[in-house]
Amino acid sequence: MRRRPPVPAAARAILARDRLALARLITKVENRDHGVAPVLQALYPHTGRAAVIGLTGPLGVGKSSLVNSLLQLLRKAGKRVGVIGVDPSSPFSGGSVLGDRIRIDRDPADTGIFFRSMASRGHPGGLAAATREVVRLLDAFGMEVVLLETAGTGQVDVEIGAVASTNVVVLVPHLGDEVQSLKAGLFEIADVFCVNKCDLPGADGAARYLAELVGLTPRSDAWRPRVVQASTVLGTGIDELWAAVEAHEAYLRTSGSFEKGNRTRLEAEVLELYRERILAGAVAQVEGSPELRRLLDEVEARRLDPRAAADSLYERNHARRRPRS
Numbered sequence: 214m215r216r217r218p219p220v221p222a223a224a225r226a227i228l229a230r231d232r233l234a235l236a237r238l239i240t241k242v243e244n245r246d247h248g249v250a251p252v253l254q255a256l257y258p259h260t261g262r263a264a265v266i267g268l269t270g271p272l273g274v275g276k277s278s279l280v281n282s283l284l285q286l287l288r289k290a291g292k293r294v295g296v297i298g299v300d301p302s303s304p305f306s307g308g309s310v311l312g313d314r315i316r317i318d319r320d321p322a323d324t325g326i327f328f329r330s331m332a333s334r335g336h337p338g339g340l341a342a343a344t345r346e347v348v349r350l351l352d353a354f355g356m357e358v359v360l361l362e363t364a365g366t367g368q369v370d371v372e373i374g375a376v377a378s379t380n381v382v383v384l385v386p387h388l389g390d391e392v393q394s395l396k397a398g399l400f401e402i403a404d405v406f407c408v409n410k411c412d413l414p415g416a417d418g419a420a421r422y423l424a425e426l427v428g429l430t431p432r433s434d435a436w437r438p439r440v441v442q443a444s445t446v447l448g449t450g451i452d453e454l455w456a457a458v459e460a461h462e463a464y465l466r467t468s469g470s471f472e473k474g475n476r477t478r479l480e481a482e483v484l485e486l487y488r489e490r491i492l493a494g495a496v497a498q499v500e501g502s503p504e505l506r507r508l509l510d511e512v513e514a515r516r517l518d519p520r521a522a523a524d525s526l527y528e529r530n531h532a533r534r535r536p537r538s
C-alpha cells in the first residue's frame with residue numbers, strides 16, 4: 214500500500230475552520246495553482262457531506278436576494294452555509310455578483326457563513342473544475358449547505374449547474390425574453406423553478422405556464438420539477454422554496470439518483486482536470502520555442518495564416534504518434 218503523505222498545514226487549518234486559510238486556498242484554486250494538489254488530496258476524505266444547491270437565471274431576477282433570504286432561513290435552522298457567486302457578466306473587473314448591489318444582512322461575527330465571488334474570466338473551460346474545488350474546500354471546512362449563484366448567461370449556467378445536485382432556476386412574473394434563456398438549456402437543468410417577485414402582477418400566470426411546460430417535458434428521471442412563487446420583498450415563499458429543494462435532495466437519496474449524478478459529476482471533474490493539464494502542458498511545450506518564432510515570422514509576413522500555424526504546431530508536436538490516414 215502507498216503510504217499516505219503527511220497532512221499539509223493548510224489542510225489542517227481548513228479542518229480547524231480557519232477562515233483566512235480558507236480564503237487563501239480558494240485564491241490558489243482560482244489561480245489554478247497546482248501547489249494546492251496535496252491540500253485537496255488530504256481534504257478529499259473529509260468532503261461529500263455538503264448539499265450543493267445552484268441558483269441560476271437571468272440577471273436581475275433576484276437570485277442574490279433569494280440567496281440572502283435562504284441564508285437567514287438556513288442560519289436560523291443552525292446550518293452552516295457557504296455561498297459562491299460565479300459571475301460571467303463582468304469579465305474585466307472581476308467584480309462580484311454578490312454583496313454589491315444586494316446587501317447581505319449578516320453578522321460579521323457569524324462564522325457559520327462564508328462568501329466568495331469567482332469571476333469566470335481566466336478559466337478557459339475550467340470554470341466548473343475551479344468551482345467544484347472551491348465547493349469541496351467549503352465542504353471540508355464544515356459548511357452543510359453551499360449555495361452557488363450564477364448570473365444567467367446560458368452556457369456558463371449549464372456548466373456550473375452540473376456542479377450542484379439541485380438546481381433552482383429563478384424567473385420573474387413577466388417572462389418575456391426569459392423564455393429564451395429557458396431554451397438555452399436552463400429548462401433542462403431545473404429541478405425547482407422559483408417565480409420570484411411574486412409581489413408584482415402576473416406571478417400566478419407565470420407559475421401556471423411553467424407548471425404546464427414541466428408537465429409537457431420528459432425527463433430522464435422520475436422527478437417532476439416543482440414550481441414555487443416567492444418574494445424576497447415580502448419575505449414569502451422562501452420556506453416553500455427551501456422545502457422544494459429539500460424534497461429534490463430527498464428524492465435523489467431515495468431513488469439512487471444521487472450516486473448516479475455524483476458519478477457523472479466526478480467523471481466530468483476528472484476529465485476537466487485532465488483536459489486542463491493536457492492543455493497547460495501542450496501549450497507550455499511550444500511557448501517560446503524557436504519553431505513558434507519561425508512560424509510567427511511567416512504569419513507576420515502573411516505567408517501563413519494563424520490557423521495554418523497552429524495546425525503546423527499541432528502536427529509537429531502532438532500528432533506524431535497517430536497513424537496517418
Ligand SMILES: Nc1nc2c(ncn2[C@@H]2O[C@H](COP(=O)(O)OP(=O)(O)O)[C@@H](O)[C@H]2O)c(=O)[nH]1
Pocket residue numbers: 270271272273274275276277278279314315409410411412413443444445446447
Ligand atoms: N419587487 C421585487 N423586487 C425584487 C425582489 N427580489 C429582488 N428584487 C429586486 O430585483 C433587483 C435585482 O435583484 P438581485 O438579487 O441583484 O438579482 P440577481 O441579478 O438575479 O442576483 C434588485 O433591485 C432587488 O431589490 C422581489 O421579490 N420583488
Ligand SMILES: [Mg+2]
Pocket residue numbers: 276277278310311362364
Ligand atoms: Mg446576483
